[in-house]
Amino acid sequence: MSDADSKTLPDDDAGSFSVVRSGDEGGARVGVLQTPHGTFETPCFLPVASHGELRNLTFEDAADCGSRLLMVNAWHVFRRAGAEELLKAGGLHGWMGWSHSVMTDSGGYQVYSLRETSRVDDEGVTFLSPEDGKEDQLTPERVIEIQRIIGSDVITVLDECPPYPCSKEAEQAAMERTHLWARRSVTAFQEMPPRYGRRQALWGIVQGGVSEDLRKISVDELSQHPFDGFGIGGLSIGMPPSVMREMTALVCERLPHDKPRHLLGTGLPPAILDGIEDGVDTFDCVLPVRKAERGVAYTSRGPIYYKRHAPRGLADSAIDPDCGCTTCRDYSWEELRRLYRSEKADAARLVAIHNLAFYHQTLHDARLAIRKREFRAYRDSFVEKWDSGEGSAPQQGGGSPAASRTVGGSATPPMMRGMSPVSSSMGGGSPAKATRATPSPDKASKGSAVDESDAKTQKRGPSITGGRGVLHIKVKSNNVIVTFTDEQGQVIGWSTAGRAGFKGARKNSPMAAAFAGREAAQQAIDAGVQRVSVKVKDVQGRSEDVLGAVRDAGIEITSIVNVP
Incomplete structure (x- = not known):
């Protein structure tokens, strides 16, 4: 059913839902949801436009992604x-x-x-x-x-x-x-x-x-x-x-x-x-759009930090060789890294387009697997690849993007390969996966100077595996101390309420605690942290303010333990 058809649905049909396929394993199912503005298949993903807009993206971008x-x-x-x-x-x-x-x-x-x-x-x-x-x-x-x-x-x-x-x-x-x-x-x-x-x-x-x-x-x-x-x-x-x-x-x-x-x-x-x-x-x-602005791309091999230098031999490759979006088709990892340093909003837009396309492709593949009654095998294969630790260094096998283009506010809105601007197929169409040639040599990284901030990042001692870290929150009677470490206990980011100039009793205020959490979280994100277990020592009840700031920064909290 096309979008035009769905706009004329009778009142009794608009907002209706039906299950069209249930999997043999677990509760996975494919459904069809009808609204006055369209009919689409589920499971599906909703980008978040909290204030009625998508950060760095147009609504046309979002629709073109699926x-x-x-x-x-x-x-x-x-x-x-x-x-x-x-x-x-x-x-x-x-x-x-x-x-x-x-x-x-x-x-x-x-x-x-x-x-x-x-x-x-x-x-x-x-x-x-x-x-x-x-x-x-x-x-x-x-x-x-x-x-x-x-x-x-x-x-x-x-x-x-x-x-x-x-x-x-x-x-x-x-x-x-x-x-x-x-x-x-x-x-x-x-x-x-x-x-x-x-x-x-x-x-x-x-x-x-x-x-x-x-x-x-x-x-x-x-x-x-x-x-x-x-x-x-x-x-x-x-x-x-x-x-x-x-x-x-x-x-x-x-x-x-x-x-x-x-x-x-x-x-x-x-x-x-x-x-x-x-x-x-x-x-x-919010993650697909928010994290793109912070230098993170989600790929079939897990999250990568495109704002950093690519591993040797991959600078000319797409950030995800398995993706068919126009960002992966037209831009290399090195091009996106350089763009992030010079025109951050443009890079964030291109990678947000990729992230949304990747999410929609993942859900499209999930629906297909449910229809074939192969969902559990699909899920296990996806998670194994995601957790393999290859996200920061994708397997070789991706070629160079076909061409680079000038980026600016007037750039033509990218579309998924094989999708028309307004797809009439349910679920936003089925974006095609790109077929790539043998990878080209890493011309960009050979002999190119690593800038000072990247050099510092590469020399940093802590080891972040799978984006995992540990958050330590210590709330004292006169201060809030927030520390991020790797899983071996080496510090990768820290802050205190006192660093922002909060004095006396104000060091224990919600604003001070949130500041400390926000500043330390940004350091942790820069070091590659995606998710943390939390250890809390709190005698003043301020840890929730820190946790709220950390979540708002986009870091996933996997567990919380109170320590003496």
Whole structure:
């Protein structure tokens, strides 16, 4: 069905979901999701445009990569655009200039991320806006009203995400409040008609922390309401991957089979494939775009740091020889590295295009494997290659890009090979993989001077294997100390509240702790850290501010241990 066809879907069909193939192994399945702005297959990935824009990318870039559904933060975009502008534009699609589908996050994550300055009760959440410091409030009814004005295809309800770790009592309180808000959201949704004559789907959010019995209670409660789909919340905030998988599988097994399931905020490809195996249909994350700006490309052999010199013999190769996107077709690793140093935004755009194309290709291949009933073999093969440690030095076998071109704001938007600008096939088409010639000699790296910053990086002693590191947080009565090490204990980045000029009691403030976390995290990212286990010694309760800053920097937290 083409996009044009999907725009004329009857109200009863818009927002509908059907499972067209279930795998023999686990809960993996292929589905078809219909919205007033398109029909596409699941499992699929949603790029995140929190404020109604994609950093360094145009929406045409995103569509050309295969994106057909975006995740937008309702609260952020409503504050930015305002009701008058949204109504004048006919909703968010017209305001953004995006013709495909949109899911909106309720803004409930503000309950979690702004908890130091927020107040939560049964009425809703009251907090200080990070933009202007003014007090704002989100209630279940206001969140529905905002999303009616926005006109998104999929609406999510206001929920409360408890921090991790926390007591079971705190998990239960957040879950019960989420259920109360869900009931009020359904009533508000039924009482407020759509603004633009097209049906919007309403999805509930499952909570319950890491307690099996609470997750079951949450699923059973929400399943009694007329939701069109379900989000699974509170599982991408630092718990070990094994716990996250256990909770995801439990929830998916218990949710209605005929409703779509979305795993909120889960981002690395291996974790997405785990979610697919457990029965998840859609995923969103900031990583593909955010990490491109920080010098990271995701490839079939794991993440690479394109902002650094390529391993010997690979400078003229594409960053991913197996990828058919125009970035890999037209630019070498060395060209992207040099561009990152001179025109960072242009390099970030090109690599974000590659990262999104890689994510969509991975999900396309996953759907194909499910149809063939070979998903588990596909997942195991993908993860083995990803974890092989070859990401920083891809196997030889990739040739030189066909040609380099001048980069600038007016460059022709790249497209995946074999894709038309507006694909009529479900899921955004099936991007073709490039066939490459024998690699050419590394002309760029031979005899070229390594600049001072790269030389320092290469001489650094710590060894980062598979992007793994350790984060040590020590909160004292008069300071916050944040240190990143490799797995052998060698320091790769550190900071303290005192380094930013915080004095006296202010050294223990949320702002000071966040600063220390943010500065140390950037050093760790520059050293190649992607994920960390955490060791915490905290007598003042400031470690959550550090962890929030580290997560916002794009580092995955795999486990948290309190030490004496």
